[in-house]
Amino acid sequence: MNERELVLIADGAEAISNAFSKVFGTDHNIVMCWFHMRKCVEKNLYLVEDEASDDEIMNDIETLQLSKNKKIFDITTRLFLKKWKNQERFIQYLSSEWLESKNGWYKGLAMYVPSTNNALEATNRVIKDEDTLRERLVLSRFTVVLFSIVNKWSKERNPTLINSKKFEYQPLIALSHWTDAYNWVKLNKEVISIFNGDTTIYYVPAGEKITITDKEIKRYET
Incomplete structure (x- = not known):
């Protein structure tokens, strides 16, 4: 990998991030492990005054994590903070821990790399x-x-041994995943692909919808 493409995926430990920056410089992205971030947030859901809102809050945070770039992340973050402004204690925690610092947990920060370590x-x-x-x-x-x-x-891992641990060169797809994929294909949803330079963006209708309109795509893009 070209050094300019280096990305650090870590759990937020400052010692790891500082060491990476000292060796490779500060021009590289540091991705906050989504798994660790999510677990930390879940542990602090007790700060939410209405326990019935826990699932919805986590669903919204999961949506934030899927932001494809910083612009979308910033916009959706503002909407999230506006929506849950009455949960002052939780919002204060989330802002100080995961928005003002260690905010590299959204997908678009470094595309095509793992979201967790x-x-x-x-x-x-x-x-x-x-x-x-x-x-x-x-x-x-x-x-x-x-x-x-x-x-x-x-x-x-010696390949000459009978019981050696084999290195997998491609992911193993479980039968349950094949079944889920087959059932999804049977839904016959419309999939729209838009080419943008060297990137292809796919749009798929959510929920029970079968089609997606140009208006919905433009609304998402803006």
């Missing part, structure tokens, strides 16, 4: 559970452990 976190957990045993090791001891990890993983 869950895959890396899964590997991190294996290292903690099986190798460091969740201890803070001194550098000399940690170096020894690292060599042990590399040796073990290399043997586990």
Whole structure:
């Protein structure tokens, strides 16, 4: 990957972000892991005075996350804040934690890259559970452990072994996903594609609607 295309996906830890910026500069996007952000927001839903609004608030935040660029994110954020302005305690939390800082959790900040660092976190957990045993090791001891990890993983992934862990070069699609896709195709929804330079944008009617109008597309674009 070209260095200019570098993107950091992290969980908001300042040490990680600061280290990345120091090494690669501040011209690269830093994506806030959507999974971590969502979990943190869910834990603070107790700040919402009306518990019945929890699901709707989270649905709105999920919509914000799908913003395809900063302009749309800023507009939808203003609408969100206006809609829920009566939930002062929650809005204050969301604004200070996820809008004024660490606000790189919307999709359009870095298209075509993962929205979470869950895959890396899964590997991190294996290292903690099986190798460091969740201890803070001194550098000399940690170096020894690292060599042990590399040796073990290399043997586990040796393709000549019968029970080796295979590296997947393409995603495995579960039967349930094929079934969902088949049922969706049967809905016979209209799909409109619009070419914009080297990008193709697809528009699909939401809900039970089958078609989408030019007026609706223009309203979305503006």
